[in-house]
Amino acid sequence: MEVRYKKDMNHNYLILEYPNDIDYETNMMLKNRINGLLKGKKYKFNGCTELYYDITSKQPLSRIYEKRELSAVDVEGVLISIRNLHGELKRYLLSAEKVIFDPDYCYCNPESCRPEWVFYGKRADGNGLRNLAEFLIDRVNHGDKQAVDMTYRFYKMVKDDVLTIRELEELLEVNSRKENEEVDLKDKRQEDMILDFSNEIMETSHQMHFEDISSAEEGKLAFYGRKIKQKIKELLEEKIKSIRPQQEHNYMRKDNKRNINIKDKSEDARRGKFEEDTYNKEWETFGLEKNEYYTGETVVMGLKNPLDVRRLRSLSKGSKSIISLDKLPCTLGKMEEYADIVLNDPSISRLHVRLFEEDGEIYMQDLNSKNGSYINNLELEANEIVKLKLGDEVIFGNLRYVFE
Numbered sequence: 001m002e003v004r005y006k007k008d009m010n011h012n013y014l015i016l017e018y019p020n021d022i023d024y025e026t027n028m029m030l031k032n033r034i035n036g037l038l039k040g041k042k043y044k045f046n047g048c049t050e051l052y053y054d055i056t057s058k059q060p061l062s063r064i065y066e067k068r069e070l071s072a073v074d075v076e077g078v079l080i081s082i083r084n085l086h087g088e089l090k091r092y093l094l095s096a097e098k099v100i101f102d103p104d105y106c107y108c109n110p111e112s113c114r115p116e117w118v119f120y121g122k123r124a125d126g127n128g129l130r131n132l133a134e135f136l137i138d139r140v141n142h143g144d145k146q147a148v149d150m151t152y153r154f155y156k157m158v159k160d161d162v163l164t165i166r167e168l169e170e171l172l173e174v175n176s177r178k179e180n181e182e183v184d185l186k187d188k189r190q191e192d193m194i195l196d197f198s199n200e201i202m203e204t205s206h207q208m209h210f211e212d213i214s215s216a217e218e219g220k221l222a223f224y225g226r227k228i229k230q231k232i233k234e235l236l237e238e239k240i241k242s243i244r245p246q247q248e249h250n251y252m253r254k255d256n257k258r259n260i261n262i263k264d265k266s267e268d269a270r271r272g273k274f275e276e277d278t279y280n281k282e283w284e285t286f287g288l289e290k291n292e293y294y295t296g297e298t299v300v301m302g303l304k305n306p307l308d309v310r311r312l313r314s315l316s317k318g319s320k321s322i323i324s325l326d327k328l329p330c331t332l333g334k335m336e337e338y339a340d341i342v343l344n345d346p347s348i349s350r351l352h353v354r355l356f357e358e359d360g361e362i363y364m365q366d367l368n369s370k371n372g373s374y375i376n377n378l379e380l381e382a383n384e385i386v387k388l389k390l391g392d393e394v395i396f397g398n399l400r401y402v403f404e
Contacts, residue, residue, distance in 0.1 A: 001120075005368075005382040011056045012368040012382035014038075014107075018049040018121050025094050026051075026121035034092060036085035037099075038107060038116045053118055055368055055382070058107040059351050061115060062135065063367070064338060066329075069141035074113065075150050076172065078106075078136065081115040083168050094119065101128035103135040110338055110350045133158040310362060312394060312401035323401065329356035331367070332396065347371045347397025362388045362403070371397040 006013045018026070022042060030040050030051075038053040061078070082101070089096050098120055105118040105128075133155040140151045153171055157163040312323040323332070323341055333339035335350035343352070349369040356363055364387075366373040366380040373380045374395035380386060388394070392403045 005384065006052070007366075007368075007372070007379075007382040011054055013041075013052040014055050014105075014118070016051050016053070016118075016120060018042075018051050020121065022049065023121060025098060026119075028092050028094060029119045032092060034094075034119075035088050036081055036116060037088075037119045040119070051121070055107050057109060057349070057368065057370065058116070059110055059367060060104050061106040061108060062103040063351070063354075064108060064110060064113065065135075065139045066331075067340070068139075068338065069144075070136060070139050070147060070151075071141055072144050072147035072150060075136060075140060075147050075154075077113060078115055078132075079150070079154060079168060079172060081117075083165060083172065085117060086165050098122065099128075102131050106132070110335055129158045129163065311404055313404055315393070315400040315402060316398065325355060325362060328362070329354060331355075333367075343396065343399060345397060345399055348399070349397075352396050364388055364394065369397070 002017055004015045006015055022030075029037060030042055033039060038055065041052040041054075043050050043052055065074075085099070086096055089099070100118040100120055106115045107118075108115050133151075136151045137155055140147050142148055150171065154163075154168075157167055157171070310325040312325065314321045314323075320341070320343060327340075330340040331338065331351055332341045332343055332348075332353050332355070333351040334343055334345065334348045336342050338351055349367070349371070351367045352369045353373045354365045354367055356365070363385050364373065364375065364380070365385045366382060368382045372395075374393075375386055375388070376393050377395075388403045390403060394401045394403055
């Protein structure tokens, strides 16, 4: 199946050639907005019919989770989308066999991660669901027991060819029941910890000053979280008020001062860490270790050298001055959750462009960005891949860089 992409003034499209006359099911998909399916349009080009699927501001599932692991919530979201889609297809008398259940053809808004699938007029590849199940297994967070259990049960159903809506419903129902049981168990454990901790404090409070109690149990207070910590403080304050009201007054005054000092120290520490990180990154840009007494070979900036330093240097004011390309592949965008390098500029898409290495060469791929990506003033089509050469001027939205 040949795939290409096109970008116009306001939209990006995934394009599939349609080999036959448009049938009833494809017409139904084109004329209705069906939840769970990408919206499609029909065009004639050189005597051939092509289907244009709107993928503006969306990314394929395979790209969103290229480096990020799937949690139980993520896996459940994908399975729920399949279940809900079957209901919609039944409503419009459409066949699920014509949906491409493949992570490369499942598009999501990066913020909501709500999957939308491609409905193709001819029978889709039967390996789609298997590819999806294998993708989930590869990307699932193996430290998340619930996510792993759900993923492997789904994979087994697909492999044994026994996946039905009823089976999928039961899988989601079992997962929901387990999730509720785990939440209840967690709440019960927290209640027990509060009770045990409170009793421990009450037993020792007559032997300690209030400030001593707070200092000694500070680690426990931090461990139990904000709500539990607040509850414990209330219990402590109630106990102490009945014993040493004057000590409580003195402590609160000291504590306020101490909190201010802690806050100030924390800000100083963060500032110091930022300066240290910035200093380290400057050294890392040239492939060197932090060493003020470095006496080795001098590095020539912007040229090929024994350290093979490659980077993007900014030509725009206020943007990230240097983007090091020592760790590829990497994704640039303004959404911190998914982008490897964050560019805080209104013209940048959430996931704007991808840079990767192949056979020693650096390539750039536009990721359906709204304001486009350019190399030497030539705009890339959506998902187009172009090799970078030394000295190329690269533009992301309003930001300009030179490849060195």
